[in-house]
Amino acid sequence: MVSHGGNERTLRTGLREIDRMASALGLPQAVTETGSMVYRRIHDEGFLHGRTIEGCASAALYAGARIERIPRGIAAVVCVSRVERKRIERAYRAMLKEFRLGVPPVEPTDVLPQILTAVDASSETESAARQLLREAMSTDTFVGRYPGGVAAGVVYCGAVRPNRGSHRQNSPLQRGSPR
Structure with a gap:
C-alpha cells in the first residue's frame, strides 16, 4: 500500500476545496485553473504553514477570479467557504504581498x-x-x-x-x- 505524505494530502485537500467552491459559484473553468495554480504555488513555497487549508484555498480562488477578471466579491467566496471572512481576507492580503500575483484592479x-x-x-x-x-x-x-x-x-x-x-x-x- 502506498502512503502519501501530509504535504500531498494538504495539496489535494486544497485543490478539492477550490473545485467545490468554484462549482458552487458557477465560475468558469479558467478561474478554477488559475485559483489552483495560485494554490499550488503558495503550497509549494510553504505559505500554508500556520494558516488553514480552507482559508488559503478560498483566498486562492478569489485571486483566480480577480486575475481572470471575473467579478465575484469576496462575500460570494465567503458564502461557499468553510472559514470565516477574516481568515480569507488575511490570507489574500498576505498572498498579494508575498507573491505579487498581478491581480488587476476591478474596473x-x-x-x-x-x-x-x-x-x-x-x-x-x-x-x-x-x-x-x-x-x-x-x-x-x-x-x-x-x-x-x-x-x-x-x-x-x-x-x-x-x-x-x-x-x-x-x-x-x-x-x-x-x-
Missing part, C-alpha cells in the same frame, strides 16, 4: 454585465450604458472610483436618458461628476 467594465443582468436591463439601456461607460473611461473621470457604483450609475443614466441618440451633448458624464 467598472468588469461589473457592468452583472448589474445589467441583475436589473434585467433592456437592450436599449444596455447599449446606452456601455456607450456612457466608454465615454467615462476614455476621460479618466472615474479612475479610482468604486467600480460597482460607476457601473450602476451608467446603467441608471442609460435607462433614464430621454434622448437615446448617439449624440450626448448634455451627458452627465461630459459635465463631470459633482465633487
Whole structure:
C-alpha cells in the first residue's frame, strides 16, 4: 500500500476545496485553473504553514477570479467557504504581498454585465450604458472610483436618458461628476 505524505494530502485537500467552491459559484473553468495554480504555488513555497487549508484555498480562488477578471466579491467566496471572512481576507492580503500575483484592479467594465443582468436591463439601456461607460473611461473621470457604483450609475443614466441618440451633448458624464 502506498502512503502519501501530509504535504500531498494538504495539496489535494486544497485543490478539492477550490473545485467545490468554484462549482458552487458557477465560475468558469479558467478561474478554477488559475485559483489552483495560485494554490499550488503558495503550497509549494510553504505559505500554508500556520494558516488553514480552507482559508488559503478560498483566498486562492478569489485571486483566480480577480486575475481572470471575473467579478465575484469576496462575500460570494465567503458564502461557499468553510472559514470565516477574516481568515480569507488575511490570507489574500498576505498572498498579494508575498507573491505579487498581478491581480488587476476591478474596473467598472468588469461589473457592468452583472448589474445589467441583475436589473434585467433592456437592450436599449444596455447599449446606452456601455456607450456612457466608454465615454467615462476614455476621460479618466472615474479612475479610482468604486467600480460597482460607476457601473450602476451608467446603467441608471442609460435607462433614464430621454434622448437615446448617439449624440450626448448634455451627458452627465461630459459635465463631470459633482465633487
